[in-house]
Amino acid sequence: MNTHQNSSSPNDYLIGNDTHSDRQSCNYFVGSTDRITLGNGNKGIVVFSNPKASSVNIVMNYICSSNLSGEPVSLDIYYATRVSGNLNLSSQIIQGNKACQTSAPAKSKIYYGNGDVADGNRHILTQTLPAYKTCQDNLTSAVVLPPGTNHVYIFSTINNEATATICMCFTWWEEDVIRPSNSRN
Numbered sequence: 001m002n003t004h005q006n007s008s009s010p011n012d013y014l015i016g017n018d019t020h021s022d023r024q025s026c027n028y029f030v031g032s033t034d035r036i037t038l039g040n041g042n043k044g045i046v047v048f049s050n051p052k053a054s055s056v057n058i059v060m061n062y063i064c065s066s067n068l069s070g071e072p073v074s075l076d077i078y079y080a081t082r083v084s085g086n087l088n089l090s091s092q093i094i095q096g097n098k099a100c101q102t103s104a105p106a107k108s109k110i111y112y113g114n115g116d117v118a119d120g121n122r123h124i125l126t127q128t129l130p131a132y133k134t135c136q137d138n139l140t141s142a143v144v145l146p147p148g149t150n151h152v153y154i155f156s157t158i159n160n161e162a163t164a165t166i167c168m169c170f171t172w173w174e175e176d177v178i179r180p181s182n183s184r185n
Contacts, residue, residue, distance in 0.1 A: 025173070026103035031093035032169040033112035035068065036155070039163030044155035045085055046168045047111040052148035054107040055177050060143040060151075062171040064136050067129040069164040071157050077124040078117060078152040085115015096171060107174055117154060128158070129166070147177065
């Protein structure tokens with residue numbers, strides 16, 4: 001029985017390995033969505049998820065949001081939030097280190113499509129993606145997603161009657177969850 005999955009203490013999860021060496025390991029991944037059309041009342045949604053049973057921490061390294069249309073788009077980002085809608089599971093996740101001959105598949109999941117936030121609204125920020133622009137975020141401070149959490153990206157057109165097309169890309173590495181020992185030194 002994995003009791004650590006139900007724990008709510010932030011001290012129950014520690015990052016195990018040296019994060020810089022993991023970029024060169026076989027635990028470094030690149031993933032993206034297909035193009036998502038939004039507007040006319042439909043919101044675009046991307047969910048970067050670390051499933052509860054993954055037994056890994058996801059260390060996000062790079063996030064890229066692209067507006068492929070002539071309409072400005074609003075982007076709202078949420079943490080650990082439920083979503084609803086018509087979502088697809090991305091098959092576009094590959095090993096980031098091409099020197100690796102074999103490796104386990106990524107445990108994280110990327111979902112995308114049209115939908116909205118259902119509950120658990122933990123809003124992080126709002127930003128605007130101008131027409132035909134790409135926003136690239138190299139995360140200098142690691143964003144760590146423990147098992148059972150996600151980042152949700154909700155895109156909407158600023159002009160509600162317009163349509164737009166967006167896509168996203170991520171890089172990350174995965175580290176085994178290490179439970180703190182109960183030993184007293």
